[in-house]
Amino acid sequence: MTGNIDKRPLITVVVPVYNVEQVLHESIDSLIDQTYTNIEIILVDDGSTDSSGSIADDYARKDSRITVIHQTNSGLSEARNSGIRKACGRFITFLDSDDVLAKEYVEHLYDTMIETHADISVSGILPFDDSKGVASAYARKKRDTARNNGTIITFDSETALIDILYMNHMAVNAFGKLYKIELFDDICYPPGKLYEDIGTTVRLFNKAHCISFVEYQDCFYRIRKGSIQHSGFSVKQLDLIDNIEDFYPLIRKQYPKAIPAYKSKMVSAAFNIYMKTSEHSTEQRLWRNRLWTIIMTYRRAVIRDADARPLARIACLLSYLGPHVTRMVYLLTR
Incomplete structure (x- = not known):
């Protein structure tokens, strides 16, 4: 002491x-x-x-x-x-x-x-x-x-x-x-x-x-x-995406070296929530589209980022095969 x-x-x-x-x-x-x-x-x-x-x-x-x-x-x-x-x-x-x-x-x-x-x-x-x-x-x-x-x-x-x-x-x-x-x-x-x-x-x-x-x-x-963290999808879980987007102006203006880390975090969050959605639910289509758009927006940067988490880079690579295949692989490896 x-x-x-x-x-x-x-x-x-x-x-x-x-x-x-x-x-x-x-x-x-x-x-x-x-x-x-x-x-x-x-x-x-x-x-x-x-x-x-x-x-x-x-x-x-x-x-x-x-x-x-x-x-x-x-x-x-x-x-x-x-x-x-x-x-x-x-x-x-x-x-x-x-x-x-x-x-x-x-x-x-x-x-x-x-x-x-x-x-x-x-x-x-x-x-x-x-x-x-x-x-x-x-x-x-x-x-x-x-x-x-x-x-x-x-x-x-x-x-x-x-x-x-x-x-x-x-x-x-x-x-x-x-x-x-x-x-x-x-x-x-x-x-x-x-x-x-x-x-x-x-x-x-x-x-x-x-x-x-x-x-x-x-x-x-x-x-x-x-x-x-361990429940099914609800719209409120998109608060995570909103909260991450909310501090991006701070990162962009004051910490440009942290932008790659920001993209990695956003992709990980989007994948995590996307995998909780049901691809058979028409009610969730809007949210699935928003999450998949985020993944497509940042995936190339994350794949090229040697500091990104390996699982995030692998998931981004898989995403080029489409959401259905990505989900199948995710479920098989859980």
């Missing part, structure tokens, strides 16, 4: 909570057990219809560091924004209420930020299958010493944006990062949008002078059946 714990700055952890009564205790327990103890935990009950709100209140009665906000259901973005407005910490981090943190998560991110004078520090993320439980994540973390050796990589805004758009070390998610609170002075999460993280993360990275990634898989991401 670094110095006297009680003298270190207050760090705020914001946890949006919605209908997660079966797993909420694991998330909150992982916060209570943090080795960095000078934290405030803001649980934002976003209109839960199960016992999640009551569970949060029970924890608050037992631990003075916990505050609960109860609000009408407004979505993940507004829950995070409510927590940001309430935050008293010099730094802030986020946890989704079905995910879990290693006990050193805050400590590692704080130490990394101080050591590198960063505005944002970033942890590795370790996905785990809900059916196998969080113990499987701890076991994988212990085995994978290469991704848990504490190596630090520093980025400026441009190289950090390239990294997250190529999905190399860092992800676009709100969680898994520690931010200086002042970065949110004029930035918030967009209400009513799915995939709300991506555009906000891009804008936060744009404001930061230094972003540091530390090689620890301290954020355990629960994969659940029926989640946005």
Whole structure:
């Protein structure tokens, strides 16, 4: 640990909570057990219809560091924004209420930020299958010493944006990062949008002078059946495309070297959503056409980009055989 714990700055952890009564205790327990103890935990009950709100209140009665906000259901973005407005910490981090943190998560991110004078520090993320439980994540973390050796990589805004758009070390998610609170002075999460993280993360990275990634898989991401990432197609999933298109002017004007990474990210997003559509649905034809047009627009650039993810380049090559063949190969290789 670094110095006297009680003298270190207050760090705020914001946890949006919605209908997660079966797993909420694991998330909150992982916060209570943090080795960095000078934290405030803001649980934002976003209109839960199960016992999640009551569970949060029970924890608050037992631990003075916990505050609960109860609000009408407004979505993940507004829950995070409510927590940001309430935050008293010099730094802030986020946890989704079905995910879990290693006990050193805050400590590692704080130490990394101080050591590198960063505005944002970033942890590795370790996905785990809900059916196998969080113990499987701890076991994988212990085995994978290469991704848990504490190596630090520093980025400026441009190289950090390239990294997250190529999905190399860092992800676009709100969680898994520690931010200086002042970065949110004029930035918030967009209400009513799915995939709300991506555009906000891009804008936060744009404001930061230094972003540091530390090689620890301290954020355990629960994969659940029926989640946005693992569900069938809905029109709301096109929010991802809208959010990516929305920050293109920033990339084009200020970070031209990141344009290839932007194209790679857009193609990956378009393929991901396209494969959830049904080629037999006439109602989805308009959305399929929009997604396929994006793929055709960027595929040549992605194929030629040696830094693009191999799967993205392969998918772009397959796309020249047409959407039907591309879909068949995708289904066969899943």
